[in-house]
Amino acid sequence: MNEISPARLSSGELAENFSDAHPRLNPQQALVASDRCYFCYDAPCVKACPTSIDIPSFIRKISTGNLVGSASDILEANIMGGMCSRVCPTEILCEDACVRNLNEHAPVDIGALQRFATDHLFEAGIQLFERKAPTGRKVAVVGGGPAGLSCAHALAVEGHDVTVFEAREKLGGLNEYGIAAYKVPNNFAQREVDYILAVGGITVKTGLALGKDIQLADLRRDFDAVFLGLGLGAVRSLGIGDESLKGVEPAVDFIARLRQADDLAAIPVGARVIVIGGGNTAIDAATQAKKLGADEVTLVYRRGAENMSATTVEQDWAKTNGVRIRYWSKPVAIESAGGAVTGMVFERSDTGARFTLAADMVLTAIGQVLAPPSLGAGDVLEMTASGRFAVDDNQATSLAGVYAGGDCVGNGKDLTVAAVEDGKIAARAIHARLTA
Amino acid sequence: MADIRGNFAGIKSPNPFWLASAPPTDKYINCRRAYEAGWGGVVWKTLGEDPPVVNVSSRYGAWHDGNRRLMGLNNIELITDRPLDINLQEIKQLKSEFPDRALIVSLMVPCEEESWKRILPLVEATGADGIELNFGCPHGMSERGMGAAVGQVPEYVEMVTRWCKQHSRMPVIVKLTPNITNVLNPARAAVKGGADAVSLINTINSIMGINLDVMAPEPVVDGKGTHGGYCGPAVKPIALNMVAEIARTADTRHIPISGIGGITTWRDAVEFMVLGAGNVQVCTAAMTYGFRIVEEMIDGLSQFMDQRGFATLDDFRGMAIPNVTDWNQLNLKYVSKARINQDLCIQCGRCHIACEDTSHQAITAEKDGKRFFEVVDSECVGCNLCAHVCPVPECITMVQTDAGTEYQNWTSHPNNPMRVAAE
Numbered sequence: 001m002n003e004i005s006p007a008r009l010s011s012g013e014l015a016e017n018f019s020d021a022h023p024r025l026n027p028q029q030a031l032v033a034s035d036r037c038y039f040c041y042d043a044p045c046v047k048a049c050p051t052s053i054d055i056p057s058f059i060r061k062i063s064t065g066n067l068v069g070s071a072s073d074i075l076e077a078n079i080m081g082g083m084c085s086r087v088c089p090t091e092i093l094c095e096d097a098c099v100r101n102l103n104e105h106a107p108v109d110i111g112a113l114q115r116f117a118t119d120h121l122f123e124a125g126i127q128l129f130e131r132k133a134p135t136g137r138k139v140a141v142v143g144g145g146p147a148g149l150s151c152a153h154a155l156a157v158e159g160h161d162v163t164v165f166e167a168r169e170k171l172g173g174l175n176e177y178g179i180a181a182y183k184v185p186n187n188f189a190q191r192e193v194d195y196i197l198a199v200g201g202i203t204v205k206t207g208l209a210l211g212k213d214i215q216l217a218d219l220r221r222d223f224d225a226v227f228l229g230l231g232l233g234a235v236r237s238l239g240i241g242d243e244s245l246k247g248v249e250p251a252v253d254f255i256a257r258l259r260q261a262d263d264l265a266a267i268p269v270g271a272r273v274i275v276i277g278g279g280n281t282a283i284d285a286a287t288q289a290k291k292l293g294a295d296e297v298t299l300v301y302r303r304g305a306e307n308m309s310a311t312t313v314e315q316d317w318a319k320t321n322g323v324r325i326r327y328w329s330k331p332v333a334i335e336s337a338g339g340a341v342t343g344m345v346f347e348r349s350d351t352g353a354r355f356t357l358a359a360d361m362v363l364t365a366i367g368q369v370l371a372p373p374s375l376g377a378g379d380v381l382e383m384t385a386s387g388r389f390a391v392d393d394n395q396a397t398s399l400a401g402v403y404a405g406g407d408c409v410g411n412g413k414d415l416t417v418a419a420v421e422d423g424k425i426a427a428r429a430i431h432a433r434l435t436a
Numbered sequence: 437m438a439d440i441r442g443n444f445a446g447i448k449s450p451n452p453f454w455l456a457s458a459p460p461t462d463k464y465i466n467c468r469r470a471y472e473a474g475w476g477g478v479v480w481k482t483l484g485e486d487p488p489v490v491n492v493s494s495r496y497g498a499w500h501d502g503n504r505r506l507m508g509l510n511n512i513e514l515i516t517d518r519p520l521d522i523n524l525q526e527i528k529q530l531k532s533e534f535p536d537r538a539l540i541v542s543l544m545v546p547c548e549e550e551s552w553k554r555i556l557p558l559v560e561a562t563g564a565d566g567i568e569l570n571f572g573c574p575h576g577m578s579e580r581g582m583g584a585a586v587g588q589v590p591e592y593v594e595m596v597t598r599w600c601k602q603h604s605r606m607p608v609i610v611k612l613t614p615n616i617t618n619v620l621n622p623a624r625a626a627v628k629g630g631a632d633a634v635s636l637i638n639t640i641n642s643i644m645g646i647n648l649d650v651m652a653p654e655p656v657v658d659g660k661g662t663h664g665g666y667c668g669p670a671v672k673p674i675a676l677n678m679v680a681e682i683a684r685t686a687d688t689r690h691i692p693i694s695g696i697g698g699i700t701t702w703r704d705a706v707e708f709m710v711l712g713a714g715n716v717q718v719c720t721a722a723m724t725y726g727f728r729i730v731e732e733m734i735d736g737l738s739q740f741m742d743q744r745g746f747a748t749l750d751d752f753r754g755m756a757i758p759n760v761t762d763w764n765q766l767n768l769k770y771v772s773k774a775r776i777n778q779d780l781c782i783q784c785g786r787c788h789i790a791c792e793d794t795s796h797q798a799i800t801a802e803k804d805g806k807r808f809f810e811v812v813d814s815e816c817v818g819c820n821l822c823a824h825v826c827p828v829p830e831c832i833t834m835v836q837t838d839a840g841t842e843y844q845n846w847t848s849h850p851n852n853p854m855r856v857a858a859e
């Protein structure tokens with residue numbers, strides 16, 4: 001029997017489950033946490049941050065009560081410093097490099113402090129950036145995710161006129177449609193988008209997809225430069241059977257639906273859920289399914305814990321929330337009845353033994369891939385071996401004046417912070433090109 | 437088991453930990469609680485002549501570290517604001533209930549012999565063990581010609597001390613103010629006046645901080661502030677130096693010293709005692725943590741004495757005095773270099789930048805293209821700044837590198853134009 005149904009939990013329970021996973025530090029906690037920073041020379045944490053935020057400096061400013069200066073250090077280096085403070089896997093980035101790990105095994109709480117400073121700024125409604133005099137130069141940014149918005153903001157600040165073309169209804173990319181709900185409650189993604197747009201000089205055109213509603217050739221003709229921040233539009237399929245069965249769907253679709261819901265009680269979820277995959281998406285889908293009220297959620301991964309791209313912290317987070325993780329097992333068949341999934345057969349990669357898990361919902365998260373938009377005749381973008389846009393150190397593609405960044409170029413990181421950095425570097429290169 | 441009983445200028449107490457004259461000793465109920473908690477003695481909050489003074493609100497400013505540990509406290513309180521006879525009654529009752537504990541009464545009356553003649557018999561009648569002359573209060577009272585105003589003029593110190601010795605049988609402890617250029621001057625005056633002991637330090641004149649919203653010193657009293665008296669952990673170094681000066685100077689070294697200033701732990705107390713203090717007094721630490729801290733002080737002192745084989749307080753009192761000397765006696769041939777223990781190093785690089793920016797460019801930051809901090813012996817002057825900025829205890833140590841066979845101090849050094857020939 002297929003048991004996918006909404007409202008498994010009361011609205012009170014749901015509100016509790018999807019509240020801020022790591023609430024903001026209070027002022028006293030921030031003071032104690034900031035006091036732990038040693039203000040290292042040539043600090044390792046700065047090198048470990050893809051956007052090179054001057055971490056010792058922003059933390060020192062928190063400890064002296066200069067929160068605006070602190071937030072400024074952060075946002076000057078990373079315009080999505082607010083989002084990153086919520087979603088960065090700091091345990092493999094800045095906090096992993098903290099020298100406090102060596103003797104104490106407890107890094108400075110850099111992510112939480114970053115959030116403390118940026119929250120203050122947003123809530124105080126302080127606009128840090130001032131747009132320079134308009135240059136009259138025009139740049140098209142395709143894709144309104146972290147990469148695109150970072151690029152658009154930096155160019156707008158320089159006085160260029162930026163138009164952002166976004167296929168979806170809202171800006172933000174995966175910040176809005178992908179990141180787990182409990183990481184970004186209270187509509188933070190849109191509040192951040194608003195802050196970014198408030199600098200001025202950015203025209204937003206949503207509901208327009210490159211390759212469908214707009215063409216690259218037109219953009220190259222009408223604009224002085226083009227930036228592509230398309231993200232990854234397609235998902236890999238399991239290739240073991242009928243994935244159009246009722247109850248089987250890509251985890252990203254389930255998450256996007258959940259993120260866009262006005263009422264979480266309206267989101268149907270199975271009683272027994274299987275999630276296939278080993279990354280962020282798998283962890284987030286499994287945890288959110290559990291938090292929606294699924295009885296049993298099993299995340300199945302074909303290799304070991306250490307091979308997962310989700311960090312240990314993320315795996316622990318899922319387990320703490322009641323997700324069971326089965327390692328070294330790969331799916332071999334989908335079982336169904338009456339057009340709906342009823343279970344899955346797995347094979348142990350070590351022993352070859354098979355086992356079956358009953359399920360009424362199967363979420364697949366074995367990777368997203370770039371769905372290159374049709375570019376029209378003549379325009380050919382060089383691709384990498386892994387099927388993403390090839391770029392140089394300045395994020396320039398093989399087409400003159402066309403730059404790209406974020407997940408669609410795949411520097412292997414596929415993190416918000418890496419996308420922001422790509423956008424920033426591309427903006428620098430575009431600005432240099434336009435002012436040369 | 438170590439015997440920690442104290443005998444200070446003839447005043448006995450079961451341990452050398454006394455509460456200094458301050459709010460903790462302002463009333464019977466506080467002092468009783470203090471004795472019950474284990475304090476060896478209390479110096480009653482300073483008494484004055486009626487009518488009593490009036491205090492303001494608020495009264496304290498504070499310096500905290502990032503964990504809100506109280507590093508320094510400053511106050512603009514005056515002496516007791518309760519009538520004299522109530523204080524005297526309470527003192528009498530307290531002494532009768534705790535005869536084995538030291539009970540000292542702190543006094544501050546105008547600089548006239550009649551005033552002292554009047555109050556001394558009243559105090560003596562309570563059965564108190566002694567008096568302490570408050571020549572130190574830096575605010576409020578000094579403007580009325582009392583407290584620090586007297587303590588800063590050696591002639592007055594001597595004169596008032598003499599009156600007290602003349603008009604009372606009680607031991608007289610003279611409490612010295614640090615708000616002077618040379619503590620030896622008032623200390624000598626106390627000796628000349630016949631004091632049985634000195635106690636030091638009282639609080640240090642200070643402005644704790646400015647409230648930038650109100651643009652007035654902290655604590656802000658209705659829009660204004662004033663200088664107050666600084667105490668707590670931050671003042672200990674100043675107090676230690678003043679104690680050492682008195683303890684190592686020929687004409688003051690024999691006088692018993694009650695050490696005061698920032699004492700928070702048994703270790704602080706022992707440091708005062710090895711510099712010559714016969715006992716110690718505590719105020720801020722008790723105000724921060726409550727009376728129970730004396731348990732750690734008593735236990736820590738006993739453990740220290742047992743471990744080091746000291747049977748009584750006299751066995752180690754003053755032990756460090758011979759090693760406190762003048763700068764010009766230090767051995768210029770002694771050489772030490774910083775050593776970084778690579779097993780403990782957490783690679784924060786603070787030693788490097790401190791030495792690079794502000795000292796002698798003696799710590800490298802890289803080795804074989806990797807982050808690595810190492811001392812270049814030929815550049816290191818052994819200043820030991822790096823050891824202090826290093827966040828890891830014992831990671832950077834100073835190691836002697838000379839043979840230890842030579843001695844030359846500044847008095848005979850060739851660079852000294854006023855050198856004397858070495859013997």
Ligand SMILES: Cc1cc2nc3c(=O)[nH]c(=O)nc-3n(C[C@H](O)[C@H](O)[C@H](O)COP(=O)(O)OP(=O)(O)OC[C@H]3O[C@@H](n4cnc5c(N)ncnc54)[C@H](O)[C@@H]3O)c2cc1C
Binds near residue numbers: 088165211
């Ligand atoms: C479920 C999930 C959870 C994640 N959690 C984390 C996390 O916790 N921490 C972290 O650091 N990273 C996380 N990531 C990764 C992170 O979200 C991405 O690396 C990041 O969003 C990449 O930014 P981007 O701008 O390159 O792409 P996207 O965020 O994908 O944005 C691309 C934008 O381009 C638009 N677009 C696409 N094609 C077209 C077109 N043809 N025309 C016009 N517009 C187009 C899209 O609609 C989208 O708005 C997660 C990803 C997923 C899927």
Ligand SMILES: Cc1cc2nc3c(=O)[nH]c(=O)nc-3n(C[C@H](O)[C@H](O)[C@H](O)COP(=O)(O)O)c2cc1C
Binds near residue numbers: 481573638
């Ligand atoms: C609020 C307050 C009031 C004080 N009042 C007196 C006083 O009345 N008489 C006195 O001799 N010293 C007074 N002192 C000084 C203390 O006795 C003591 O000398 C000083 O605080 C240093 O010791 P500490 O660092 O342990 O606090 C006062 C100190 C404080 C904090």
Ligand code: SF4
Binds near residue numbers: 774791799816820822
């Ligand atoms: S002791 Fe002084 S000179 Fe020597 S390495 Fe340390 S800071 Fe530099």
